[in-house]
Amino acid sequence: xxxxxxxxxxxxxxxxxxxxxxxxxxxxxxxxxxxxxxxxxxxxxxxxxxxxxxxxxxxxxxxxxxxxxxxxxxxxxxxxxxxxxxxxxxxxxxxxxxxxxxxxxxxxxxxxxxxxxxxxxxxxxxxxxxxxxxxxxxxxxxxxxxxxxxxxxxxxxxxxxxxxxxxxxxxxxxxxxxxxxxxxxxxxxxxxxxxxxxxxxxxxxxxxxxxxxxxxxxxxxxxxxxxxxxxxxxxxxxxxxxxxxxxxxxxxxxxxxxxxxxxxxxxxxxxxxxxxxxxxxxxxxxxxxxxxxxxxxxxxxxxxxxxxxxxxxxxxxxxxxxxxxxxxxxxxxxxxxxxxxxxxxxxxxxxxxxxxxxxxxxxxxxxxxxxxxxxxxxxxxxxxxxxxxxxxxxxxxxxxxxxxxxxxxxxxxxxxxxxxxxxxxxxxxxxxxxxxxxxxxxxxxxxxxxxxxxxxxxxxx
Amino acid sequence: xxxxxxxxxxxxxxxxxxxxxxxxxxxxxxxxxxxxxxxxxxxxxxxxxxxxxxxxxxxxxxxxxxxxxxxxxxxxxxxxxxxxxxxxxxxxxxxxxxxxxxxxxxxxxxxxxxxxxxxxxxxxxxxxxxxxxxxxxxxxxxxxxxxxxxxxxxxxxxxxxxxxxxxxxxxxxxxxxxxxxxxxxxxxxxxxxxxxxxxxxxxxxxxxxxxxxxxxxxxxxxxxxxxxxxxxxxxxxxxxxxxxxxxxxxxxxxxxxxxxxxxxxxxxxxxxxxxxxxxxxxxxxxxxxxxxxxxxxxxxxxxxxxxxxxxxxxxxxxxxxxxxxxxxxxxxxxxxxxxxxxxxxxxxxxxxxxxxxxxxxxxxxxxxxxxxxxxxxxxxxxxxxxxxxxxxxxxxxxxxxxxxxxxxxxxxxxxxxxxxxxxxxxxxxxxxxxxxxxxxxxxxxxxxxxxxxxxxxxxxx
Numbered sequence: 001x002x003x004x005x006x007x008x009x010x011x012x013x014x015x016x017x018x019x020x021x022x023x024x025x026x027x028x029x030x031x032x033x034x035x036x037x038x039x040x041x042x043x044x045x046x047x048x049x050x051x052x053x054x055x056x057x058x059x060x061x062x063x064x065x066x067x068x069x070x071x072x073x074x075x076x077x078x079x080x081x082x083x084x085x086x087x088x089x090x091x092x093x094x095x096x097x098x099x100x101x102x103x104x105x106x107x108x109x110x111x112x113x114x115x116x117x118x119x120x121x122x123x124x125x126x127x128x129x130x131x132x133x134x135x136x137x138x139x140x141x142x143x144x145x146x147x148x149x150x151x152x153x154x155x156x157x158x159x160x161x162x163x164x165x166x167x168x169x170x171x172x173x174x175x176x177x178x179x180x181x182x183x184x185x186x187x188x189x190x191x192x193x194x195x196x197x198x199x200x201x202x203x204x205x206x207x208x209x210x211x212x213x214x215x216x217x218x219x220x221x222x223x224x225x226x227x228x229x230x231x232x233x234x235x236x237x238x239x240x241x242x243x244x245x246x247x248x249x250x251x252x253x254x255x256x257x258x259x260x261x262x263x264x265x266x267x268x269x270x271x272x273x274x275x276x277x278x279x280x281x282x283x284x285x286x287x288x289x290x291x292x293x294x295x296x297x298x299x300x301x302x303x304x305x306x307x308x309x310x311x312x313x314x315x316x317x318x319x320x321x322x323x324x325x326x327x328x329x330x331x332x333x334x335x336x337x338x339x340x341x342x343x344x345x346x347x348x349x350x351x352x353x354x355x356x357x358x359x360x361x362x363x364x365x366x367x368x369x370x371x372x373x374x375x376x377x378x379x380x381x382x383x384x385x386x387x388x389x390x391x392x393x394x395x396x397x398x399x400x401x402x403x404x405x406x407x408x409x410x411x412x413x414x415x416x417x418x419x420x421x422x423x424x425x426x427x428x429x430x431x432x433x434x435x436x437x438x439x440x441x442x443x444x445x446x447x448x449x450x451x452x453x454x455x456x457x458x459x460x461x
Numbered sequence: 462x463x464x465x466x467x468x469x470x471x472x473x474x475x476x477x478x479x480x481x482x483x484x485x486x487x488x489x490x491x492x493x494x495x496x497x498x499x500x501x502x503x504x505x506x507x508x509x510x511x512x513x514x515x516x517x518x519x520x521x522x523x524x525x526x527x528x529x530x531x532x533x534x535x536x537x538x539x540x541x542x543x544x545x546x547x548x549x550x551x552x553x554x555x556x557x558x559x560x561x562x563x564x565x566x567x568x569x570x571x572x573x574x575x576x577x578x579x580x581x582x583x584x585x586x587x588x589x590x591x592x593x594x595x596x597x598x599x600x601x602x603x604x605x606x607x608x609x610x611x612x613x614x615x616x617x618x619x620x621x622x623x624x625x626x627x628x629x630x631x632x633x634x635x636x637x638x639x640x641x642x643x644x645x646x647x648x649x650x651x652x653x654x655x656x657x658x659x660x661x662x663x664x665x666x667x668x669x670x671x672x673x674x675x676x677x678x679x680x681x682x683x684x685x686x687x688x689x690x691x692x693x694x695x696x697x698x699x700x701x702x703x704x705x706x707x708x709x710x711x712x713x714x715x716x717x718x719x720x721x722x723x724x725x726x727x728x729x730x731x732x733x734x735x736x737x738x739x740x741x742x743x744x745x746x747x748x749x750x751x752x753x754x755x756x757x758x759x760x761x762x763x764x765x766x767x768x769x770x771x772x773x774x775x776x777x778x779x780x781x782x783x784x785x786x787x788x789x790x791x792x793x794x795x796x797x798x799x800x801x802x803x804x805x806x807x808x809x810x811x812x813x814x815x816x817x818x819x820x821x822x823x824x825x826x827x828x829x830x831x832x833x834x835x836x837x838x839x840x841x842x843x844x845x846x847x848x849x850x851x852x853x854x855x856x857x858x859x860x861x862x863x864x865x866x867x868x869x870x871x872x873x874x875x876x877x878x879x880x881x882x883x884x885x886x887x888x889x890x891x892x893x894x895x896x897x898x899x900x901x902x903x904x905x906x907x908x909x910x911x912x913x914x915x916x917x918x919x920x921x922x
Contacts, residue, residue, distance in 0.1 A: 100804070100806045101806075102694075102698070102805050102806035102808075103804050103805050103806040146647050147647050147651075149645050149647075153644065153645065157622075158644075158645065160651070160654075161618075161622065170897070170901070174897040175897075176895065176897060176898055176901075177895070178898070180804070180873045181804045181873070182802055182803070182804060182837065182873075182874070182875055182878075183614065183619075183802070183804075183805065183836040183837055183838070184610045184614065184619065184802045184833070184836050184837065184838045184875070184878035184879050185802060185875040185877075185878065185893070186607050186608050186610075186658050186875070186877045186878060186879050186880060186881045186882070187875050187876060187877045187882055187886075187890060187893040187894055188658070188659075188660075188882055188890065188894055188898075188899075188902050188920055189655055189658065189659055189663070189902045189905055190608075190621070190654060190655065190657065190658055191898060191901060191902070193621075193651060193654035193655065193657075194650055194651065194654065194655055194905075196651065196654075197647050197649070197650065197651055198649075198650055199649075202650070233563075237563070341643055341644070341645045341646060342643070343561070343563075343564050343641070343642045343643060343644075344563050344564050344644065345561045345562075345563035345564040347563075372645070375644040375645050376643065376644055376645065377644070377645045412641045412642075412643075413643070414643050414645070414646040414647070414648050415648055416646075416647045416648045417643075417645035417646065417647060418645050418647050419647060420647045421647070421648055421649060425648075429648060429649065432646070432648040433648055433649055434637065434638070436631070436635040436636075436637060437637055437639070437649075437652060438649075440631070440637075440652060440908055440909060441649050441650045441652070443907075443908030443909075444650055444655075444905055444908055446904075446908075447901055447904030447905055447907075447908060448901060448904075459649055
């Protein structure tokens with residue numbers, strides 16, 4: 001049936017770029033997770049909304065599943081195609097379509113890289129403030145599909161806050177033009193917000209109108225070394241009260257070890273268990289004085305053990321690399337990733353609970369902590385010991401994730417803060433969403449995609 | 462059947478406060494619209510989430526419709542009960558439940574007045590920034606149900622942006638605890654956002670966790686008189702570029718006439734066709750100098766005809782009253798209200814189109830314009846001539862609204878910027894939402910409320 005189906009697709013869309021070579025299937029069939037063997041039917045690279053719609057209609061006719069695909073930098077398997085799906089890659093739909101100076105919006109195709117959005121915004125003297133390390137490869141469509149967060153959430157919120165309008169193709173191939181850039185629009189259910197974070201299961205984002213904003217004032221970047229975990233939230237409270245934070249990111253000594261081994265430069269001598277990279281507004285000398293006063297207060301109170309403030313853009317970049325280089329530095333160790341969150345107020349007690357849990361469960365594995373502590377978001381990466389097979393390693397980690405999920409449930413947290421559920425966290429969705437919520441989500445899924453064409457198996461089994 | 466149904470409700474919930482006196486039915490059966498004759502079955506005033514759930518279960522059993530009800534200040538008939546519904550008033554569930562200093566959230570019951578939320582936030586040195594004239598009477602539950610906007614949207618966005626968590630009772634009586642105050646939570650569809658703006662048709666908000674923020678810096682309030690409508694967007698662009706705006710509200714000479722007749726004090730001598738009340742950050746003398754320089758630039762360019770800057774809090778309040786007193790001053794004239802929006806960038810052309818339309822369609826009626834021009838949101842109130850019956854007046858206005866809706870559709874605007882669709886704009890939903898979107902909304906409605914218990918007839922027929 002499938003060769004016939006593909007022939008039908010080519011006859012419906014003779015201009016459609018369609019890839020079926022094994023190398024392409026493998027390349028486009030997976031994301032940054034490496035747990036599944038790619039096995040898509042084919043890769044379609046549409047160049048227009050009309051082509052996307054026709055592909056979806058074709059998929060309904062033949063009951064072929066579609067995996068919408070962007071930069072494939074996802075960490076939850078949301079863009080994995082391991083079951084004969086058609087990968088619908090938006091890679092060719094990657095242009096800026098328009099800028100409106102009065103609305104301060106940028107309209108883009110979904111396949112554009114986040115970094116290209118940054119560049120386009122800056123050309124107009126504005127910024128698109130969502131930012132994270134995968135900026136060069138990830139696509140805005142994928143950012144929307146996972147409601148991507150990143151390193152500036154503490155100041156600017158998640159992707160959700162910056163979507164003024166969306167064009168979306170539903171599971172039946174209908175084109176929706178949601179919210180259309182309006183600031184105020186109280187005309188029924190906000191389907192735009194429903195699409196954000198739906199991981200390609202409700203519709204395929206084919207165009208996005210992004211809100212832009214003024215660049216922040218000049219900023220300073222500081223690296224802090226902390227004596228213990230208790231100090232972390234206290235330093236956060238101190239800095240948040242006195243400074244206007246743009247970012248407040250933490251990582252552990254183990255994370256530092258890996259990022260240094262991967263080529264980053266040491267900025268503080270001595271060994272400390274916890275580090276923070278923070279960036280804050282420093283428009284004038286007074287702001288700098290306040291920052292130094294706050295830092296000294298932290299030192300005096302024993303909350304901060306050491307610290308350094310970047311004196312140039314290059315130094316700031318070097319400090320940021322200590323945090324942003326972590327994910328890449330861990331990749332060779334095939335880390336098992338947890339991306340969890342709790343309310344900020346619940347962080348201290350939660351940290352104690354999971355430290356105890358992980359020490360008990362992972363006595364022989366290297367565990368790397370880092371994350372966006374000001375958003376309640378922790379990344380916990382467990383590194384695979386060379387002695388363990390991939391399968392055994394994942395099995396052991398899954399066992400612990402079940403315990404972690406129970407702890408999260410107790411603290412009212414989320415099993416996925418910013419990566420999405422995808423395939424990786426699907427089994428743990430119940431830790432975060434109630435049975436009633438999941439039943440409602442399944443109902444909503446059926447409304448938008450009655451034949452289950454869009455990214456089946458992701459989010460729910 | 463209905464007396465039996467009510468008897469069953471009392472036997473299920475012996476403690477439930479239930480009103481059936483004609484005066485109560487009339488009082489609770491309507492909102493600020495006066496178009497429908499209240500005719501509810503009864504008024505239930507639950508005191509707990511459990512009572513709300515049991516009422517919904519009872520309603521499913523007897524197939525009685527429920528109208529969720531807050532402060533009943535709505536302008537779209539969303540809280541009208543004219544067809545034997547049970548009004549479920551949240552008026553008794555009006556307490557602050559908790560404050561979290563680390564999360565900076567305030568958890569409240571839905572019946573609390575917006576002004577009481579403001580007061581509670583200020584007691585903790587923070588603000589809840591959504592604000593509008595009905596603050597003393599409207600409830601936060603209603604604000605959420607309509608995604609209320611108001612006078613600070615230009616700085617702070619709509620209600621949607623400030624909802625960290627919601628407890629909601631669905632159409633089957635299930636209790637959902639959505640998002641639970643998390644900043645980052647990418648675990649499937651954001652049902653919290655789906656609830657915001659759903660006008661009581663998907664669920665009943667029974668608890669809300671509101672995000673708070675730092676108070677803005679000291680501000681100045683300025684009243685500007687403008688020579689013509691073209692100047693309006695130019696002055697907005699000028700002020701937005703140079704100042705940090707908290708509000709930018711416009712109104713016409715006709716609006717001024719009514720608000721002065723209603724007791725407000727004239728602040729500028731002479732007659733001008735358009736006025737703006739704007740508030741902007743003025744933390745120090747330099748900011749004041751910039752404001753004056755911007756004002757003078759506007760004068761020199763002929764964009765501003767006159768203006769006054771408040772020199773005290775009392776003066777600022779007096780200037781604000783010129784804008785905020787409009788709705789109340791028009792009430793005796795039984796205005797037909799339009800609450801429309803377009804993209805900011807589309808405002809100038811759109812204004813020309815609807816000015817021509819209204820001049821042509823309403824030559825003998827007084828039309829009052831005001832609104833949040835910086836958000837693309839216009840309020841157009843048509844006043845009933847004494848000579849016309851209510852029914853004839855509404856019929857004439859509806860005829861024009863059909864034309865207005867066509868104009869909005871052409872400009873990609875919304876038939877309801879911040880009031881909601883309710884009963885009043887139901888016939889015009891197609892001007893803003895496509896047939897495909899409306900079909901999806903109906904599908905979503907069925908998922909959350911399969912028996913059509915919650916606010917039937919609102920939003921859709």
